[in-house]
Amino acid sequence: MKRILLIEDDKDLNKGLVYDLEMHDYRVYPAFSLSEGMLYLEENKVDLILLDGNLPDGDGFDFCRQVKKEKETAVIFLTARDMEQDELQGFDCGADDYITKPFHMPILRRRIEAALRKTGRQEQKRENSVYRDDALLIDFENLQARLNGRELLLTPTEFRILRLMTVNRTVTKQLLLEKIWDTSGSFVDEHTVAVNINRLRKKLEGSGHEYIKTVYGMGYQWRGMEI
Missing domain, CATH: 3.40.50.2300 (Response regulator)
Incomplete structure (x- = not known):
């Protein structure tokens, strides 16, 4: 009401x-x-x-x-x-x-x-426009992120990946290719996706939590922490 x-x-x-x-x-x-x-x-x-x-x-x-x-x-x-x-x-x-x-x-x-x-x-x-949990804060509108209170340096591509994953939770490699890279008219393969995901994982390791889980044969799953 x-x-x-x-x-x-x-x-x-x-x-x-x-x-x-x-x-x-x-x-x-x-x-x-x-x-x-x-x-x-x-x-x-x-x-x-x-x-x-x-x-x-x-x-x-x-x-x-x-x-x-x-x-x-x-x-x-x-x-x-x-x-x-x-x-x-x-x-x-x-x-x-x-x-x-x-x-x-x-x-x-x-x-x-x-x-x-x-x-x-x-x-x-x-x-x-904002993702927030106990450790991670992402402001997609202003392209700012903090992990455990410290500034997290992310590339524009990494922000786009995180936006897609936090909204959809589970994403295929094909969806990442279409939404993140194909819009720019550039051709990339699945290896490019894997490289970017691995870089992003390393940046998120300081949380002590596995945010991105590989779903074999499909893609990736976002595993956010409860607030």
């Missing part, structure tokens, strides 16, 4: 939003001020924040900017501030959407769904 933090000082609107959204399978945590909302965020994780622009103890835009510096949580403004410059300011401070009052609940729910899908895709992309 997705969790929503609602920061809205209008008690009747706050109550109505909580009721409707919880009827549609969201868990909603109501707050009536920025300080109350921030206090909740310090101790809890939410998937989305519904945020009024004007609150008794401050400006929702500054609050949004602060949240976006520290968290990846989606933020949707629900506000009576309907001037074009207000909406632009909302997006400039990192908001995922901006809805002016009054609004229709079905539209709000669709906007919430869209914002959650967007953040979900971003989280999945981040998760896929």
Whole structure:
């Protein structure tokens, strides 16, 4: 169940939003001020924040900017501030959407769904760009790796091999040839694969764990360590 933090000082609107959204399978945590909302965020994780622009103890835009510096949580403004410059300011401070009052609940729910899908895709992309276990950390996006806290020097080809293996777990020699080398238009044979795998194994030996296992007659298997 997705969790929503609602920061809205209008008690009747706050109550109505909580009721409707919880009827549609969201868990909603109501707050009536920025300080109350921030206090909740310090101790809890939410998937989305519904945020009024004007609150008794401050400006929702500054609050949004602060949240976006520290968290990846989606933020949707629900506000009576309907001037074009207000909406632009909302997006400039990192908001995922901006809805002016009054609004229709079905539209709000669709906007919430869209914002959650967007953040979900971003989280999945981040998760896929990093491999991590007790000993090994690989950042595929920035081409950086560390083994037992020490920098691990890998070639671009070795990063591509590791990316393929950590995603697929078991890979054939033919798949490695197609995905790693054939894309460059260069012809290589299985010996090239074996040489690169052996070099990579030697670099990973310092973990005290066998990361790459040979599956005879097939290819290689990635044996990651449990976190």
